[in-house]
Amino acid sequence: MARRVKCARLGIETDGLEKPPFPGPEGQRIFDQISAEAWQEWLKFQTMLINEHRLTPFEPEARQFLAKEREKFLFGGGTQLPEGYVPPKV
Numbered sequence: 001m002a003r004r005v006k007c008a009r010l011g012i013e014t015d016g017l018e019k020p021p022f023p024g025p026e027g028q029r030i031f032d033q034i035s036a037e038a039w040q041e042w043l044k045f046q047t048m049l050i051n052e053h054r055l056t057p058f059e060p061e062a063r064q065f066l067a068k069e070r071e072k073f074l075f076g077g078g079t080q081l082p083e084g085y086v087p088p089k090v
Helices: 025-033 036-052 060-075
Strands: 004-006 013-015
Touching: 004 025, 013 036, 025 060, 036 060
Parallel strands: none
Antiparallel strands: 004 013
């Protein structure tokens, strides 16, 4: 049976992650409060941010930017799409 969490992003009780997404307190906080569905949404949003802002994820500035955006996306605070972003047509 899947682990259940009250998801901070979705506001419902649903399946949680199988393990913390990365080590440390922030990874544990995400594990405790974010659903697997919301985490997948974040990964898609993060990919879009990396592409649109032409980030190199191993650079410290890019990591700081993504950490701030992750906090806003998962725990509230209002994320915004990059200026001029046009979603791909499906």
